Amino acid sequence: xxxxxxxxxxxxxAALFWLVWTTAFPPIQxxxxxxxxxxxxxxxxxxxxxxxxNEHLSTLWEREGLTAAEEADELTLLRRLSLALHGTIxxxxxxxxxxxxxxxxxxxxxxxxxxxxxxxxxxxxxxIARTFVGTQQQPFLVFRRDRFKAWLSEQxxxxxxxxxxxxxxxxxxxxWTGTPSTNFITHSVVDEQVDEETLAGKTVRAVLxxxxxxxxxxxxxxxxxxxxxxxxxAAFYGQVKLSPFGVEDxxxxxxxxxxxxxxxxxxxxxxFGEEWQPDGETSRKQLAGWCTHAENRRFARATVNRVWxxxxxxxxxxxxxxxxxxxxxxxxEPRVAGEPPETLLDLLADDFVEHxxxxxxxxxVIAASDAxxxxxxxxxxxxxxxxxxxxxxAVFPLVRxxxxxxxxxxxxxxxxKTIDQNAALFxxxxxxxxxxxxxxxxxxxxxxxxxxxxxxxxxxxxxMNGKLVQETTEPNPFTAPPRVTFAAADPETLxxxxxxxxxxxxxxxxxxxxxxxxxxxxxxxxxxxxxxxLFWTLYNSPExxxxx
Amino acid sequence: MxxxxxxxxxxxxxxxxxxxxFGVSLMLPALEGRAAERRGAERATSLIxxxxxxxxxxxxxxxxxxxxxxxxxxxxxxxxxxGLQIAADLPxxxxxxxxxxxIRSLTSKExxxxxxxxxxxxxxxxxxxxxxPAIGAVVPYQLGTDHLEIPAYVSLGGGEWPGRGxxxxxxxxxxxxxxxxxxxxxxxxxxSDKRQERRLSGLDVVSQxxxxxxxxxxxxxxxxxxxxxxxxxxxxxxxxxxEVDQESEATLQRYGDSSFGRGCLVxxxxxxxxxxxxxxxxxxxxxxxxxxxxxxxRCEQLDPAFASLxxxxxxxxxxxxxxxxCLGEFGRTPRINGLEGRDHWPGGxxxxxxxxxxxxxxxxxxTDPEGEQTSPVDPVPVQNLYATILQQLNIDPAEELITPxxxxxxxxxxxxxxxxxxxxx
Numbered sequence: 001x002x003x004x005x006x007x008x009x010x011x012x013x014a015a016l017f018w019l020v021w022t023t024a025f026p027p028i029q030x031x032x033x034x035x036x037x038x039x040x041x042x043x044x045x046x047x048x049x050x051x052x053x054n055e056h057l058s059t060l061w062e063r064e065g066l067t068a069a070e071e072a073d074e075l076t077l078l079r080r081l082s083l084a085l086h087g088t089i090x091x092x093x094x095x096x097x098x099x100x101x102x103x104x105x106x107x108x109x110x111x112x113x114x115x116x117x118x119x120x121x122x123x124x125x126x127x128i129a130r131t132f133v134g135t136q137q138q139p140f141l142v143f144r145r146d147r148f149k150a151w152l153s154e155q156x157x158x159x160x161x162x163x164x165x166x167x168x169x170x171x172x173x174x175x176w177t178g179t180p181s182t183n184f185i186t187h188s189v190v191d192e193q194v195d196e197e198t199l200a201g202k203t204v205r206a207v208l209x210x211x212x213x214x215x216x217x218x219x220x221x222x223x224x225x226x227x228x229x230x231x232x233x234a235a236f237y238g239q240v241k242l243s244p245f246g247v248e249d250x251x252x253x254x255x256x257x258x259x260x261x262x263x264x265x266x267x268x269x270x271x272f273g274e275e276w277q278p279d280g281e282t283s284r285k286q287l288a289g290w291c292t293h294a295e296n297r298r299f300a301r302a303t304v305n306r307v308w309x310x311x312x313x314x315x316x317x318x319x320x321x322x323x324x325x326x327x328x329x330x331x332x333e334p335r336v337a338g339e340p341p342e343t344l345l346d347l348l349a350d351d352f353v354e355h356x357x358x359x360x361x362x363x364x365v366i367a368a369s370d371a372x373x374x375x376x377x378x379x380x381x382x383x384x385x386x387x388x389x390x391x392x393x394a395v396f397p398l399v400r401x402x403x404x405x406x407x408x409x410x411x412x413x414x415x416x417k418t419i420d421q422n423a424a425l426f427x428x429x430x431x432x433x434x435x436x437x438x439x440x441x442x443x444x445x446x447x448x449x450x451x452x453x454x455x456x457x458x459x460x461x462x463x464m465n466g467k468l469v470q471e472t473t474e475p476n477p478f479t480a481p482p483r484v485t486f487a488a489a490d491p492e493t494l495x496x497x498x499x500x501x502x503x504x505x506x507x508x509x510x511x512x513x514x515x516x517x518x519x520x521x522x523x524x525x526x527x528x529x530x531x532x533x534l535f536w537t538l539y540n541s542p543e544x545x546x547x548x
Numbered sequence: 549m550x551x552x553x554x555x556x557x558x559x560x561x562x563x564x565x566x567x568x569x570f571g572v573s574l575m576l577p578a579l580e581g582r583a584a585e586r587r588g589a590e591r592a593t594s595l596i597x598x599x600x601x602x603x604x605x606x607x608x609x610x611x612x613x614x615x616x617x618x619x620x621x622x623x624x625x626x627x628x629x630x631g632l633q634i635a636a637d638l639p640x641x642x643x644x645x646x647x648x649x650x651i652r653s654l655t656s657k658e659x660x661x662x663x664x665x666x667x668x669x670x671x672x673x674x675x676x677x678x679x680x681p682a683i684g685a686v687v688p689y690q691l692g693t694d695h696l697e698i699p700a701y702v703s704l705g706g707g708e709w710p711g712r713g714x715x716x717x718x719x720x721x722x723x724x725x726x727x728x729x730x731x732x733x734x735x736x737x738x739x740s741d742k743r744q745e746r747r748l749s750g751l752d753v754v755s756q757x758x759x760x761x762x763x764x765x766x767x768x769x770x771x772x773x774x775x776x777x778x779x780x781x782x783x784x785x786x787x788x789x790x791e792v793d794q795e796s797e798a799t800l801q802r803y804g805d806s807s808f809g810r811g812c813l814v815x816x817x818x819x820x821x822x823x824x825x826x827x828x829x830x831x832x833x834x835x836x837x838x839x840x841x842x843x844x845x846r847c848e849q850l851d852p853a854f855a856s857l858x859x860x861x862x863x864x865x866x867x868x869x870x871x872x873x874c875l876g877e878f879g880r881t882p883r884i885n886g887l888e889g890r891d892h893w894p895g896g897x898x899x900x901x902x903x904x905x906x907x908x909x910x911x912x913x914x915t916d917p918e919g920e921q922t923s924p925v926d927p928v929p930v931q932n933l934y935a936t937i938l939q940q941l942n943i944d945p946a947e948e949l950i951t952p953x954x955x956x957x958x959x960x961x962x963x964x965x966x967x968x969x970x971x972x973x
Contacts, residue, residue, distance in 0.1 A: 461735060546771070548762070
């Protein structure tokens with residue numbers, strides 16, 4: 001009996017050890033997928049629009065007398081893409097795979113594959129959710145943010161045309177659980193009533209990329225929005241009612257305001273482009289049709305501007321000639337028939353409309369542009385001249401990573417394998433818990449995440465002394481430092497591996513020299529601690545927490 | 549009691565040696581003397597906000613209506629101000645009301661916790677196009693914080709929505725301390741000084757490489773300066789202000805054995821050190837059910853802590869230079885609901901304010917004892933309260949600050965409350 005118990009215990013221990021070991025040390029495959037060595041296949045870059053985009057940029061730079069920065073190296077571009085599309089730096093596993101990918105235009109192909117990866121849909125759906133409903137979880141009962149985000153994620157996975165997604169959010173009927181697009185409507189509910197003003201303001205900002213909210217109380221001080229425009233738009237939501245069947249439209253209802261003790265009903269009315277407003281059905285469907293009409297250039301311009309912001313960390317409108325926030329675009333310039341678009345924003349917006357509001361295509365086009373591929377290094381020494389380079393996208397801007405990208409990168413760097421849907425459940429659960437803990441302390445910017453923000457002292461303290469960095473670098477079977485320490489043949493390889501994991505590049509000669517000399521000096525702590533210290537150093541470098 | 553701060557002093561000395569070695573830019577200012585040692589007009593002015601999170605019931609605190617239908621079982625007691633009664637759950641405060649003013653007619657239009665908090669902390673209603681700074685952030689921003697190595701705006705005791713820097717920038721957000729009196733999170737290096745030195749010297753090399761050909765953009769990122777400030781704070785003697793170990797057991801007991809009590813004690817220590825703005829949060833006022841027990845339990849923490857803070861500020865000659873304000877995001881309904889609770893009531897609620905040379909020993913405004921009138925007598929919009937406080941702190945409330953998109957916005961759109969100003973007689 002005792003032998004049996006002993007045997008069971010041994011088997012159990014071995015099984016547990018195997019489980020932990022395989023979780024911690026999964027085989028690292030530096031090989032590429034079976035079809036990755038094949039050259040050819042369907043073209044992955046939209047040549048015509050890419051050529052036009054780059055011509056536009058080179059003309060702009062020439063006109064401004066600017067010398068564009070060199071093209072960034074491929075690993076830097078891979079890092080930018082990974083941060084933009086998945087919210088993390090690439091894993092060592094991905095870097096190895098990328099470097100052994102022998103296909104032509106491998107970066108373009110990787111962009112396509114990254115867009116097909118479920119991490120893209122997850123990451124981008126959260127960004128779109130923030131644009132439309134913020135990060136709030138309330139009101140309870142009638143608002144289910146989780147369903148809304150999951151719905152967006154599904155649409156992105158199916159690559160549903162973006163105009164259809166937006167129209168569904170504005171006009172769908174049904175329960176917030178069964179028809180999750182309706183959560184855009186219910187997120188505005190206050191005291192069991194839909195807030196038409198909130199929805200009108202959100203629609204203009206999120207869909208048209210402009211601001212009308214000031215006109216709620218008075219005519220807009222800068223732009224050409226009048227209070228009557230605001231009320232006319234708000235009135236499109238006046239028919240909405242909440243019932244046991246969810247969001248419905250009641251033609252008998254209207255948008256009523258009380259002024260000087262008198263109730264005044266306002267009729268739905270668009271501020272311009274009446275001809276784009278479709279007839280019939282509900283007023284919300286009319287609004288959705290008007291907002292997403294092919295000739296309503298504001299919609300495509302707003303979408304391009306926001307996607308650009310998610311790719312660069314900075315909206316196109318924040319550069320020349322607008323210098324405005326992502327949702328504060330000026331009115332489009334009138335177009336001259338037969339003339340090419342005045343701005344790159346219009347060029348890309350036209351292409352977006354012509355190609356069926358395809359978000360993935362838009363992302364590929366931006367990723368292939370010369371602007372996205374510029375280095376963030378510039379040989380220009382004059383401050384003002386350099387800033388002009390930045391304003392005209394002739395050099396890649398340095399932009400602080402969003403908090404979710406910082407934590408995503410720390411967590412990814414702590415694991416050699418890619419943390420995705422295929423990662424062990426245990427790894428994903430730990431990631432979820434740690435991410436939330438970190439964000440609570442680091443500060444989540446909510447729906448303002450595309451604003452330019454400065455770093456704070458608590459953030460610096462959290463990166464230097466916080467639990468997450470400690471836990472993800474401490475020597476245990478689940479973190480990268482001990483694994484790379486034991487696997488590396490020599491200190492050079494080890495230092496290079498740490499750099500690849502954390503900064504997606506190899507050390508420069510002066511860095512390699514410094515850390516190698518450090519590695520062998522008498523004061524050096526034991527090997528794993530040395531690696532841990534190097535990880536700490538790289539995590540706290542500006543390069544780690546800035547997009548470059 | 550072992551003094552944990554010894555290690556900080558040691559590490560400060562060690563840190564100076566280390567930083568001199570590899571050129572981290574540290575110009576440590578002379579250590580600030582205690583505020584109590586400075587007198588006269590040059591003395592810094594400060595703001596302490598005791599934030600009653602969840603919406604305290606005015607009827608169970610500063611505006612009881614005993615013997616009425618809406619009053620419930622709450623009793624009232626006399627105070628040191630003739631004719632002024634407050635809830636019997638606040639006996640220590642009752643003795644000290646002559647040093648404060650009660651406003652019983654604060655008004656807001658925001659009945660939701662988050663929106664109400666935003667409004668009462670900033671003086672502005674939520675606006676999707678701009679995030680306003682909390683008044684607590686404006687005070688240090690406008691008054692300056694020379695010689696301070698620790699944050700000038702500190703929030704003690706949690707709360708879901710601590711004061712933000714808004715359009716002034718995230719660097720003006722309140723520095724949050726979740727457990728006042730305990731060690732501050734993330735302030736100690738996780739490794740020995742020697743290893744920290746190695747880590748930082750490596751950081752210098754990696755940062756220099758990154759700056760090559762990115763000098764201007766990298767400098768504008770302020771990354772290096774933020775790390776420098778964090779390192780400076782980690783080794784600052786001023787961190788002592790966050791510790792309560794040096795306080796006697798009697799003092800700790802006087803403030804009350806609660807997170808809020810320790811928060812008020814730390815607030816006093818921070819003000820002494822030169823911090824301009826402190827927010828101490830007491831949570832749990834959202835009494836939709838069992839209102840009376842809930843409010844009583846909160847008052848048991850509020851009463852000793854507030855009273856002791858008041859005593860200590862006065863004793864240390866800091867009261868004339870420090871405004872203390874106690875309020876929440878709204879009040880609670882006069883009507884008692886079926887669960888013996890009270891719901892949200894932004895239409896007429898109370899706050900207590902004093903110090904900083906404000907007039908004291910008075911009541912402003914009144915609510916209807918029958919609870920039928922929705923508007924109080926002599927209503928005071930929250931922004932008027934802030935305009936008055938700012939004016940008293942030598943900050944012009946009408947001054948316009950420029951938001952990042954170039955929009956000029958007044959610090960506060962309220963008008964002064966003459967009754968709070970001594971000159972008004």
